[in-house]
Amino acid sequence: MSPYQISPNDPYYIDFPARIQSIQIGMARRGIDVYLGSRLRTLSWTIDAFCPWRSFVVIPPEGLPTAFTFVIDASRVGDDSWLDEDHVLGYAPMGGQDQVSAISDLVKSYLKGGKGVVGIESGMAPYLPEGNLTHFEYECFQAALDGSRLVNAHDIVDELSLIKDQGTINRFREASRLVDIGHQVVLETIKDGAYRGMTETEIAGIAGYAMRKAGSEWEWSFTGGNEIAAGYRTGLAGGACTPASRKPLLPGEPLMVDLHAMFRLCLGDHSHNYLLSPATSRQRWHAQNFVHLVTLCLQTYRPGISPSSLADEMLAFCEEREFAEYMVPGFEHGIGMMGDEWRIGMNDGPFPYWTNPDHQYQKGEMLICAMQYACTEENIGFRYENPILITETGCEALSKFPLQIEEI
Amino acid sequence: MEELKYLGSEWTQEAYRRLREELTAEKMKFVTSSMLTIYHDCPDGKDRALYYRFEKGVIEDVSIREGQFPDAEFRIIGDYETFAKISRAELGSRSALMTGKLKLQGNMVKALSLSSVVDRMNKVLATIPTEY
Numbered sequence: 380m381s382p383y384q385i386s387p388n389d390p391y392y393i394d395f396p397a398r399i400q401s402i403q404i405g406m407a408r409r410g411i412d413v414y415l416g417s418r419l420r421t422l423s424w425t426i427d428a429f430c431p432w433r434s435f436v437v438i439p440p441e442g443l444p445t446a447f448t449f450v451i452d453a454s455r456v457g458d459d460s461w462l463d464e465d466h467v468l469g470y471a472p473m474g475g476q477d478q479v480s481a482i483s484d485l486v487k488s489y490l491k492g493g494k495g496v497v498g499i500e501s502g503m504a505p506y507l508p509e510g511n512l513t514h515f516e517y518e519c520f521q522a523a524l525d526g527s528r529l530v531n532a533h534d535i536v537d538e539l540s541l542i543k544d545q546g547t548i549n550r551f552r553e554a555s556r557l558v559d560i561g562h563q564v565v566l567e568t569i570k571d572g573a574y575r576g577m578t579e580t581e582i583a584g585i586a587g588y589a590m591r592k593a594g595s596e597w598e599w600s601f602t603g604g605n606e607i608a609a610g611y612r613t614g615l616a617g618g619a620c621t622p623a624s625r626k627p628l629l630p631g632e633p634l635m636v637d638l639h640a641m642f643r644l645c646l647g648d649h650s651h652n653y654l655l656s657p658a659t660s661r662q663r664w665h666a667q668n669f670v671h672l673v674t675l676c677l678q679t680y681r682p683g684i685s686p687s688s689l690a691d692e693m694l695a696f697c698e699e700r701e702f703a704e705y706m707v708p709g710f711e712h713g714i715g716m717m718g719d720e721w722r723i724g725m726n727d728g729p730f731p732y733w734t735n736p737d738h739q740y741q742k743g744e745m746l747i748c749a750m751q752y753a754c755t756e757e758n759i760g761f762r763y764e765n766p767i768l769i770t771e772t773g774c775e776a777l778s779k780f781p782l783q784i785e786e787i
Numbered sequence: 788m789e790e791l792k793y794l795g796s797e798w799t800q801e802a803y804r805r806l807r808e809e810l811t812a813e814k815m816k817f818v819t820s821s822m823l824t825i826y827h828d829c830p831d832g833k834d835r836a837l838y839y840r841f842e843k844g845v846i847e848d849v850s851i852r853e854g855q856f857p858d859a860e861f862r863i864i865g866d867y868e869t870f871a872k873i874s875r876a877e878l879g880s881r882s883a884l885m886t887g888k889l890k891l892q893g894n895m896v897k898a899l900s901l902s903s904v905v906d907r908m909n910k911v912l913a914t915i916p917t918e919y
Contacts, residue, residue: 474887
């Protein structure tokens with residue numbers, strides 16, 4: 380018996396059967412008989428379980444979907460998912476049970492005469508665990524589903540998952556609350572010079588323990604869990620990815636603490652920055668620039684603006700304050716349930732599978748407000764990340780940890 | 788005891804008798820399920836299936852089926868010769884599955900939990916003097 384028990388009255392309830400039905404409506408509109416999802420974001424969005432192994436979800440024209448994952452993890456995925464054990468199956472290198480045979484047998488059972496139109500997920504991404512069907516998988520499924528037509532259909536899920544429902548928003552709020560607990564514990568641990576003798580990895584671990592103790596499932600980011608950078612690593616040119624290293628925390632250096640917590644597949648992601656005392660007036664100038672920019676950026680998000688219009692506005696401010704050269708010229712990335720990271724909106728921009736710079740934000744969209752300041756020649760940089768929800772007139776920043784750059 | 792023709796009616800009756808006699812409900816893990824082993828290319832050129840049904844660990848049915856096969860929770864499909872080799876202990880059933888000589892249809896997670904039960908059944912069936 381699965382312990383999956385979230386009633387509709389639960390703040391974290393998501394109506395997954397309704398999600399499946401909405402996909403099935405999209406399939407019918409497009410003449411797709413069966414949808415074969417393979418992306419991590421699709422798995423999370425449809426079955427409500429984390430699938431670290433190569434997994435698939437088969438969505439028939441009507442009725443429940445069936446997920447397939449590597450057999451060593453199938454029981455656990457079934458236990459976490461809202462689906463019952465007959466709809467979460469394992470695959471293994473065994474006659475009839477390899478992923479292509481097992482999945483294509485099920486797909487064919489939904490097709491009249493064993494033939495029809497099968498929606499697949501194809502594309503590319505800068506995010507490694509995206510999970511598009513590989514070329515080899517495509518060829519195998521095409522051969523196993525001889526006579527059927529495989530069509531790229533990921534935009535059905537992309538469109539449906541764009542505006543977040545209340546359960547998802549509440550889960551994101553909780554994940555941000557957990558991240559804030561991690562930040563508070565880090566601050567308490569390193570303040571008053573107590574950081575001396577510590578390393579980046581240690582800070583990552585302290586935060587990880589605090590967040591998990593409070594209920595976080597893991598430090599979800601594929602970029603190395605909690606990203607910690609000290610000293611010159613904060614100012615790596617264009618750098619917005621710093622898996623914690625063994626570098627010690629030293630007086631006079633900046634410290635960047637970018638924490639990730641997960642709550643029911645929804646993601647906390649907040650970066651906070653410090654100056655390890657003693658700080659110079661020049662370091663304080665950089666810090667002030669950054670705090671002012673973040674404040675302005677959070678005040679600017681609202682429905683109707685686009686990534687490019689926001690970037691223009693922010694970079695004009697940076698130029699006016701004479702620190703534009705230190706800014707990475709991007710101010711956000713997409714976010715959704717586990718596996719949905721990086722691209723914002725639909726795949727309709729000038730560069731395939733990258734954010735459309737003219738995408739217009741709508742109420743109910745969620746993204747990570749993200750900024751990277753890097754002054755390489757002075758070995759200083761700062762990062763801001765915070766999940767934000769686009770509201771009627773602006774945005775709600777989900778992490779509430781006070782925005783400032785403390786000298787500690 | 789004289790050898791019984793593999794998958795013949797006498798062999799099937801003997802299989803049913805021995806399985807019920809030697810495998811207690813506890814040894815059968817009190818399982819409720821059904822299984823169909825489908826034999827392609829039997830010596831007379833036909834396809835046949837051996838159908839098993841268990842109720843709370845008690846073997847309720849072991850019967851040969853031809854033509855339209857019944858539904859079953861698990862289907863194990865292979866050539867007659869492959870099954871015969873397994874029965875003669877010339878080939879392991881796991882090896883046959885892992886090399887694709889046998890094909891399993893059904894929920895693999897459940898099948899894994901029942902693999903020890905199937906092993907016990909195969910051991911009992913292997914004791915029947917059989918003519919292939």
